[in-house]
Amino acid sequence: AQKVTQAQTEISVVEKEDVTLDCVYETRDTTYYLFWYKQPPSGELVFLIRRNSFDEQNEISGRYSWNFQKSTSSFNFTITASQVVDSAVYFCALKRGSNYKLTFGKGTLLTVNP
Amino acid sequence: EAQVTQNPRYLITVTGKKLTVTCSQNMNHEYMSWYRQDPGLGLRQIYYSMNVEVTDKGDVPEGYKVSRKEKRNFPLILESPSPNQTSLYFCASSIWGGIDYNEQFFGPGTRLTVL
Numbered sequence: 001a002q003k004v005t006q007a008q009t010e011i012s013v014v015e016k017e018d019v020t021l022d023c024v025y026e027t028r029d030t031t032y033y034l035f036w037y038k039q040p041p042s043g044e045l046v047f048l049i050r051r052n053s054f055d056e057q058n059e060i061s062g063r064y065s066w067n068f069q070k071s072t073s074s075f076n077f078t079i080t081a082s083q084v085v086d087s088a089v090y091f092c093a094l095k096r097g098s099n100y101k102l103t104f105g106k107g108t109l110l111t112v113n114p
Numbered sequence: 115e116a117q118v119t120q121n122p123r124y125l126i127t128v129t130g131k132k133l134t135v136t137c138s139q140n141m142n143h144e145y146m147s148w149y150r151q152d153p154g155l156g157l158r159q160i161y162y163s164m165n166v167e168v169t170d171k172g173d174v175p176e177g178y179k180v181s182r183k184e185k186r187n188f189p190l191i192l193e194s195p196s197p198n199q200t201s202l203y204f205c206a207s208s209i210w211g212g213i214d215y216n217e218q219f220f221g222p223g224t225r226l227t228v229l
Contacts, residue, residue, distance in 0.1 A: 006156075035217060045204060045220040091156060100164060101172060102147070102218065105155035 002027045004094045006105035013082055014113050021077045021108050023092030029053075031097030033076045039089040039107070050088075051075060053097070063109065082112045116141045116188045118221035120205050125229045127195060135190045135224050137205030145217065147172070148180065150201040157204065163188055195228040202226075209222040 005027040013019045023032065036048040049059060051068050059066050063080045079086055092105045118139045127133055139146065147162035149172075158173030163182040165211060175198055179191040188207075202225050206218035 026142040043223050047217040050217050100145070100162055100170065101159055106154060
């Protein structure tokens with residue numbers, strides 16, 4: 001079975017602080033895909049990043065960065081110099097290479113206060 | 115504009131009254147899927163479809179039906195809704211590249227209340 005754990009239910013920070021959202025996954029597959037999605041208060045789901053299991057290179061996109069470590073089965077997401085507009089629920093998700101299902105974590109509610 | 119549309123966006127209904135939530139995408143995507151989102155549970159997959167006439171169960175299929183007669187449409191059917199199906203529903207689609215899986219594009223969501 002596959003599983004995604006986002007242990008942080010809620011995080012509250014002050015604007016300009018750095019914040020890391022944790023994601024730990026479980027799968028027996030050697031080929032799999034990891035995703036992060038953002039759900040702002042308006043409710044839509046916005047794709048942020050996809051990472052394949054065979055590509056452990058970390059990625060930076062502006063203030064966002066992702067740290068993929070297969071050794072610890074983690075795919076953590078860091079926001080540098082957080083802003084109020086970053087306030088949202090963030091979901092980590094896993095798709096095994098051997099089937100078509102996408103499993104989401106329960107999400108982390110990030111609140112950035114001015 | 116490339117998008118996934120859902121209708122209705124909001125629906126209040128009563129127990130046992132059959133309903134259909136429509137989902138349509140204009141990106142010629144092979145893969146489509148339905149999720150429900152509940153507080154504290156995240157998103158859970160209901161059904162998915164790899165192509166026309168090919169569907170399969172996700173993690174929480176009980177009480178739901180789907181069909182995929184056309185590539186662009188993937189309606190979700192609740193034959194006899196119950197209050198525990200009150201939830202926020204999302205439809206999603208993506209290109210199915212075989213070994214290379216792409217991100218899913220989500221619709222705006224349908225908030226369903228079953229009284």
